[in-house]
Amino acid sequence: MFAGIGEPGQRRLKASSAVILGCGAIGASVAQLLARAGVGRLRVIDRDLVEPSNLQRQALFDESDARAALPKAAAAESKLRQLNSEIEIDGIVSDVTPRNAAELLNGFDLLLDGTDNFETRFLLNDFAVQAGRPWIYAAAVGSYGLSFTIRPGMTACLACLLETGDAGPMLEETCDTVGVLGPVVSLVASLEAAEALKILSGQPEALHGRLLSCDVWSGRLQSIVVSRNPQCRACVGHEYSYLEGESQPHITMCGRDSVQIHERRRSLDLASLGKKLSATGLAVKTNDFLLKFAIPPYEITVFGDGRAIVKGSTDPLVARSLYARYIGA
Numbered sequence: 001m002f003a004g005i006g007e008p009g010q011r012r013l014k015a016s017s018a019v020i021l022g023c024g025a026i027g028a029s030v031a032q033l034l035a036r037a038g039v040g041r042l043r044v045i046d047r048d049l050v051e052p053s054n055l056q057r058q059a060l061f062d063e064s065d066a067r068a069a070l071p072k073a074a075a076a077e078s079k080l081r082q083l084n085s086e087i088e089i090d091g092i093v094s095d096v097t098p099r100n101a102a103e104l105l106n107g108f109d110l111l112l113d114g115t116d117n118f119e120t121r122f123l124l125n126d127f128a129v130q131a132g133r134p135w136i137y138a139a140a141v142g143s144y145g146l147s148f149t150i151r152p153g154m155t156a157c158l159a160c161l162l163e164t165g166d167a168g169p170m171l172e173e174t175c176d177t178v179g180v181l182g183p184v185v186s187l188v189a190s191l192e193a194a195e196a197l198k199i200l201s202g203q204p205e206a207l208h209g210r211l212l213s214c215d216v217w218s219g220r221l222q223s224i225v226v227s228r229n230p231q232c233r234a235c236v237g238h239e240y241s242y243l244e245g246e247s248q249p250h251i252t253m254c255g256r257d258s259v260q261i262h263e264r265r266r267s268l269d270l271a272s273l274g275k276k277l278s279a280t281g282l283a284v285k286t287n288d289f290l291l292k293f294a295i296p297p298y299e300i301t302v303f304g305d306g307r308a309i310v311k312g313s314t315d316p317l318v319a320r321s322l323y324a325r326y327i328g329a
């Protein structure tokens with residue numbers, strides 16, 4: 001009934017597709033809004049698992065997901081299916097890296113930011129600019145959040161906005177140091193989803209073209225016109241340094257007090273690893289996707305593709321040595 005979309009727009013939504021990178025706070029809320037709106041094909045990609053501390057702001061998950069230590073992408077897939085059985089949904093448990101970006105992101109009409117770090121956002125920007133696909137930047141930290149729709153060649157891109165020497169306060173504060181308030185997540189996800197519906201229902205002329213930011217604590221709202229940078233590395237110079245992997249370290253920090261270890265092209269037999277670890281007296285928790293065990297003060301989660309998240313340290317050397325000792329080099 002909404003005039004801006006109407007029946008033709010609703011049909012276009014059904015025929016459209018979007019991929020959501022990161023299914024934490026903003027990603028989960030956006031996924032939910034788009035599934036309910038009837039976007040025909042949704043993919044959610046996330047590298048992490050549901051933990052009790054997520055539930056304060058991550059709208060798709062509940063206590064049973066956290067108890068089962070389900071990966072967010074898998075939990076999201078099953079929740080989204082319950083919301084709308086008439087659309088295609090796939091959840092992918094993976095980190096997006098220069099190596100797999102094309103494989104995971106190709107073939108979608110729109111890319112949506114649900115990530116929690118700028119490394120992945122710049123990778124997403126490079127991919128989208130090179131592929132000529134629209135994407136929507138969204139971020140929240142503390143009580144502040146923002147969203148900006150990027151259409152390569154038509155609007156500024158993330159590199160135009162942030163690679164200007166003065167990157168601004170968003171790069172210094174992260175959710176890990178100041179937390180993030182639930183209501184700002186919903187607000188930013190709504191701004192992002194509304195822009196997504198304009199693009200996917202075939203109404204790009206309805207896009208507002210502005211960077212909207214809001215602080216739900218102070219009540220400060222801003223709407224800014226962002227200019228393209230005529231010297232932009234990405235959208236003018238076609239130099240895609242993040243996509244080419246130059247800026248991607250092998251070990252990346254993720255979440256609170258954690259190190260992520262990528263073991264490339266390695267596949268692990270989680271069942272036999274679980275048996276081996278249990279035999280040494282460790283309490284091992286497993287599900288279809290991962291294996292989790294604690295060596296106080298550390299907690300180690302291992303995925304089937306060999307990737308691991310070591311919680312309790314920010315030192316890659318400590319994480320590497322725990323990995324080598326318990327999972328194998």
Ligand SMILES: [Zn+2]
Nearest residue numbers: 157160232235
């Ligand atoms: Zn640019």
